Amino acid sequence: MLLITCPICGPRPEIEFRNMGEAHIARPTPEGTSDDDMAAFLYLRSNPKGLIAERWRHVHGCARFFNAVRHTVTDKFVTVYEVGAPKPDLAALAADLAADLAAREAGR
Amino acid sequence: MSQTFRRPEGGRIKRNKPVAFRFDGRALTGYEGDTLASALLANGVHLVGRSFKYHRPRGILTAGAEEPNALVTVSRDAARSTPNLRATQVEIYEGMTAESQNRWPSLAFDASAVNDLLSPIFVSGFYYKTFMWPAKFWTSVYEPRIRAAAGLGKAPELPDPDRYQSRFAHCDVLVIGAGPAGLAAALAAMESGARVILCDEQAEMGGSLLSDPDVTIEGQSGRQWSTDVIMALALSDRVTCLTRTTAFGYFADNFVALAERITDHMATPPASSPRERLWQVRAKQVVIATGALERPLVFPENDRPGILFADAARTYLNRYGVMAGRKTVVATACDSAYLAALDLHRAGVEVPAILDIRREGGALTAAARAAGIRVETGATVTGTRGRLRVASVEFGHVQADGSVRHDAVLPCDSLLMSGGWTPTLHMFSQSRGKLRYEEVTGRYLPGRSAEHERSAGACNGTMALGAVLDEGYAAGENAARAAGLATRGTKTFAVAGATTPDGQVLGALPHDRNPGRVKAFVDFQHDVTAKDIKLAVREGFRSIEHVKRYTTTGMATDQGKTSNMNALAIAAGALDKPIPAVGLTTFRMPYTPTTFGIFANTSRGDLFDPVRRTSTHDWAAAAGAEFENVGMWKRAWYFPRQGESMHAAVDRECRTVRAAVGIFDASTLGKIEVVGPDAAEFMHRIYVNPFLKLEVGRCRYGIMCRDDGFVYDDGVVGRIAADRFHVTTTTGGAPRVLSHMEDYLQTEWTDLKVWLTSTTEQWAVIAVQGPKAREAIAPLIEGIDLSKAAMPHMSVRMGTILGVPCRLFRMSFTGELGFEINVPAAYGKAIWEAVHARVVALGGCPYGTEAMHVLRAEKGYIIVGQDTDGTVTPDEAGVGWAVGKSKPDFVGKRGLARADLLKPGRTQLVGLATVDPKVVLEEGAQITPDADPAPRTHAIGHVTSAYHSAVLGRSIALAMVERGRSRLGETLHVPMPGGAIAVTVVDPVFYDKEGGRLDP
Known part of the structure; x- marks a missing residue:
């Protein structure tokens, strides 16, 4: 069971949380949004192999929504941040992870 | 006379506490501290089971969790009966009843042993090749008979009367395994002040030190050193010591599941005690010290009762005071078997020969010869004889060209074998750590970690006792430091009298017999031989995962603990590839079979699901x-x-x-209190209805959509005060509606000052x-x-x-x-x-x-979730009037305007009146224009609600039908198995259309 760090409560077990899908998908205004843009907002998600920014809710704790960057292969949480904070640079985070991994490989 | 194979002294059993038990109805005695296996061996009983497929006689092979043969059913009563227990792990208690399995009518005479004679046809994939047709015979004839013939024990049919408990635990350092490495690790962690949990699957901590009479650590005997360390750990209020506790699953973020067996070893368990306890441990750091398991040698007829692992025999002798036989041949590729031979020799057991496959022998060859034991190097077993127990061993010498020249027959009553040691990687692999293959020693070892853990001792490939202790202590120190504690640094242990078990062989051994006829077993529990694996490769299987499934090697309840490396080596040899190129199969939880009871735990009966x-x-x-x-x-x-x-x-x-x-x-009905200065604005945005102008003291029927425009929930909303609404939701929708509201409030409209509270209860x-x-x-x-x-x-x-x-x-x-x-x-x-x-x-x-x-x-009132299904807009559900057309935005506004939702031909809510008023339609039934539609005709709708109406004296139904509101008066059909039912499309309001009764 994952240990997820709620930005408000601290580390808590996965069963206290609910995944709420990909983060930073802006809700369009009714005016001036094409059907294709609306379909993309409703249905299209990135589904990457690697880092993804996601919405989570500490539903059985403080009940707050927050965002997190998680690695979809290892399930490791890289960072958590509050709603409204800018999206982290996923490429930079991925590079950090790769450098960390290389350092550990070299260290053994 | 009983216990004739028990030595007069020695071992850790309590000789002043004899224990009477029954095996297959036969009354036997052992001592407190015995396992069922050691007590049976003390009574000269080797034959304890029949093999899975061929029903060959099988004996006790090991002294631990890896046992593939000695599977027994232990019963207290009809409901308390546990099948497939490893006799090597079962502790005997006064009055215990144990039964062997997979034999009929008896262990000594098993009618199905005829399978062994028919074995030329029971090759790899036999079932897939043979029971092909007729297909319907598989479930009715083939499978039941195969299951009856090839079986394990029987599960009890009565409900489990025992209780199981669960506990969550947190610690700085979890140490898995309490052998020398684990004890040293726990000691180091304790000395740093860390909160430690130390668990071991056995009744007694100490691991290999319990069976080794020779070693000294820090000037004390190994056993005394371990006793002192265990005492120090047990007395610390920061250390939890758990015996009879198996770490069986390693999950993400150092979440480790332990199964503690509390009462299975007791003659009369106290009524107040649960049978087992599940520990769900979240550890900051983990030390894996799970040791290593000995491997068998793969020579012809290596499976007779009386043939066992060399180190197991040493354990039986030194820990339980039991001799595996009186005349014991030893076959080995590893130095550790010499220790067993020397200990047995010292105990007065006749050792006719040590057959060492290594041409030069090993570190203890000279010592064995000096003790007067015949040692044949470059020698291997080519066959064994004996019906229910090994009676003689044939051996030969391996020639320069790899062939074997038969040499002699050695009469014996037991044969020890050792093919070397396999590090126990289960916990590390379950933690998603990456294994690495060490070419020089031919072993898989822990590689890159995925979790905060480290392996120490034999499971990390370190076999010399001094190095094991140093590495264990360093691992405990490292773990405590990583958990944020100040530590005292590393430590070196002074060790004397230890022998490093060097040497090993992988795969099948050469012999001079007909390779098409002899059986050299690789997987003892699933009866897989070396030639089965070779056949699988010949038939085209390349991946070890496919070879495993085709031959079933490693797929028994022991998960191939003793067989996987040999199977891999044989497959690699047949494929002519290096071992790491063939790959290793996945390690899965549980490490050893775990009861359903500990998983179900207290979630049974009334507590299964909250009411x-x-x-x-x-x-x-x-x-x-x-x-x-x-x-x-x-x-x-x-x-x-x-x-x-x-x-x-x-x-x-x-x-x-x-x-x-x-x-x-x-x-x-779900109830949510919506409060705050912006409560009305929030309601105005989250519902399709207008809410700003709703007067205090008035109610409105609210429809809630998602942003896709489909109906999500409905309910009556009352305005209690200017800044307070009493919202009701559907019974099933309450939690998701609150979550939906919170989502928009917390992430979309963070400018609104509103507080939401569930008031359902x-x-x-x-x-x-x-x-x-x-x-x-x-x-x-x-x-x-x-x-x-x-x-x-x-x-x-x-x-x-x-x-x-x-x-x-x-x-x-x-x-x-x-x-x-x-x-x-x-x-x-x-x-x-x-x-x-x-x-x-x-x-x-x-x-x-x-x-x-x-x-x-x-009245045609819809139920969201029954008359709607997540693809229905408010208008299609007949409540389009609720949508606030002039609102600039609400959840679903843009979604509802999508071109596809505005296309004609979508379904609409209508009433259906059956032509025969007595017939009540079936909810979910399809609707077609024709009474007898051609196959693959597209249904134009379905029935969502159907009842008998007493007040109308007829059946009524609601349905979603394509262009339904334009079809009023049309006759449609509901095809059913008994024939189509004719219906007339009507207005969904069946009663009091004018609504006069609502407000008389």
């Missing part, structure tokens, strides 16, 4: 109500009178509501519906003018009922004059009883959810 009851539940039960499950709720379904059928009861309840008055418990809701509803409640209500003028339809008032504060809604889900009385839940039953008395006095009655459904369907 929600309303405050009138007991009253309704006493009134004879039948209940239905709605989500977790128990709702009164209908209230049958003496001898009344459901149909009759529902008809009566419906008629009574329409003619007089009915009382209904609506407490399960705080309010009891009593619906009073019918022409006499006002008359029924009027005498009980204080502070509210109930007159038509003062309290119109869809209004809410605050007052008291019998002195209890209430929110009184005037609303209707039946089409009749109606009120819903909300009172604090604690008063629900009392108020219900008072209102019920009034209702009954006026000729009314209580009604249940079934009558509620019929009454609302007569």
Whole structure:
């Protein structure tokens, strides 16, 4: 069971949380949004192999929504941040992870 | 005479505490501290089971968790019977009853042993190749017979009467395994002040030190050193020591599951104690010290009873004072078997020869010869004889060209073998750590970690005792430091008298026999031989994962603990590839078989799933109500009178509501209190309806969509104050509606000052519906003018009922004059009883959810989730009038405007009247234009609700039909197995179309 760090409560077990899908998908205004843009907002998600920014809710704790960057292969949480904070640079985070991994490989 | 193979002294058993037990009905004795295996061996019993496929006689092979052969059923009574236990792990207790498995009529004479003679046809993939047709025979004939013939023990048929418990635990350092490495690690972690959990699967901690009489650590005997360390750990209030506790699963973020067996070793378990406890441990750091497992040698007929692992025999001798035989041949590729031979020799056991496959022998070859033991190097076993127990060993020498020249026959009553040691990687691999292959030693070892753990000792490939202790201590120190504690640094242990078990062989050994006929077993539990694996490769299987599934090697309950490396080496040899290129199969939890009881734990019976009851539940039960499950709720379904059928009861309840008055418990409806200066703006945005102008004291039927424009939930909303709304949701929708609201509030409209609170369980809701509803409640209500003028339809008032504060809604889900009385839940039953008395006095009655459904369907009121399915817009559901057309935005506004949702031809809610009024349609049934549609005809809709209406004297139905509202009067058909049912499309409002009854 994952240990997820709620930005408000601290580390808590996965069963206290609910995944709420990909983060930073802006809700369009009714005016001036094409059907294709609306379909993309409703249905299209990135589904990457690697880092993804996601919405989570500490539903059985403080009940707050927050965002997190998680690695979809290892399930490791890289960072958590509050709603409204800018999206982290996923490429930079991925590079950090790769450098960390290389350092550990070299260290053994 | 009993226990003839027990030495007069030695071992850690309690000789002053004899224990009587039964094996296959035979009365035997052992001592407290014995396992079933050691006690059987003490009595000279080697034959303990029949093999899975060929029903070959099998004996005790190992002394631990890896045992593939000695599987037994231990029973206390008919319900407390546990099959497939490893006799090497079962501790005997006074009166224990154990049975062997997979034999009929008896262990010594098993009728199915004929399979062994037929073995040329039982090759790899035999079932896939043979039982191909007729296909229907598979489930009816083949599978039941195969299962009966190739079986494990039988599970008891009675419910498990034992209790199981669960505990969550947190620690700085979890140490898995309490052998030398684990003890040293726990010691280091304890000395740093860390909170430590140390677990070991055995009854006694100490691991290999328990069976080694020779070593000294820090000047003490190994056993004394371990005893002192265990004592120090046990006395520390920061260390939890768990024996009989298997770490069976390693999950993400250092979440490790432990199974503690509490009472299985007791003759009379105390009634107060659970049988097992599940520990769910979250550790900051983990030290894996799970040791290594010995491997068999793969030579012909290596499976007879009396053939066992060399180190197991040493354990039986030194820890239990038991000799595996009196005349013991030793075959080995590893130095550790010499230790067994020397200990047995010292104990007076005749050792005719040590057969060392290594041409030069090993570190102890000279010592063995000096002790007077014959050692043949470059020698291997080419076959064995003996029906129910090994009686002789044939051996030969390996020639320079790899062939084997037969040499001699050695009579014996036991044969020890050692192919070397396999590090126990299960925990590391389960943690998603990456394995690496060490070419020089031919072993897989822990590689890159995925979790905060480190391996120490034999599981990390470190075999010399001194190095094991140093590495264990360093691992414990490192773990404590990583957990944030100050440590004292590393430590070096002074060790003497230890022998490093060097040397190993992988795969099948050469021999001079007909390779097509002899059986050299690789996987003992699943009866897989070297030639089965070679055959699989010949038939084209390349991946070890496929070879595994085709031959079933490593797929038994032991998960190939003793067989995987040999199978891999044989497959690699046949494929002519290096071992790492063939790959290793996945390690999965549980490490050893784990009871269902510990997983089910307390979630059984009444505690299986939470049940929600309303405050009138007991009253309704006493009134004879039948209940239905709605989500977790128990709702009164209908209230049958003496001898009344459901149909009759529902008809009566419906008629009574329409003619007089009915009382209904609506407490399960979800309720959310929406409060704050921006509450009205929030409601205005989250619902499709306009809410800004709703007056205080008025109600509105709200429809909620998602942003895709599809109906998500509905319910009546009352405005209690300018900044306060009382929202109701569907019974099943309450949690997701609150989450949906919170989502928009917290992430989309962070500018709004609104607070949401679930009040579902705080309010009891009593619906009073019918022409006499006002008359029924009027005498009980204080502070509210109930007159038509003062309290119109869809209004809410605050007052008291019998002195209890209430929110009184005037609303209707039946089409009749109606009120819903909300009172604090604690008063629900009392108020219900008072209102019920009034209702009954006026000729009314209580009604249940079934009558509620019929009454609302007569009025064409939808139920979200029954008449809608997540693809229906408000307009299609017939409630398009609710949508606030002039609002600049609301959740679903843009979604509803999508071109595809505006296309003609989408389904719309209509009523259906069957041509035959007695026929009630089936909910979910498809609707077609033709009575006898051609195959693959597209259905134009489906029935969503269908009931018999007592007041209309006919059946009614609601349906979603393509262009439904343009089809009024059309005849459509509902094809059913018994023939199509003709229906007429009608308006969904069947009763009181003008709505006069709502507001008389």
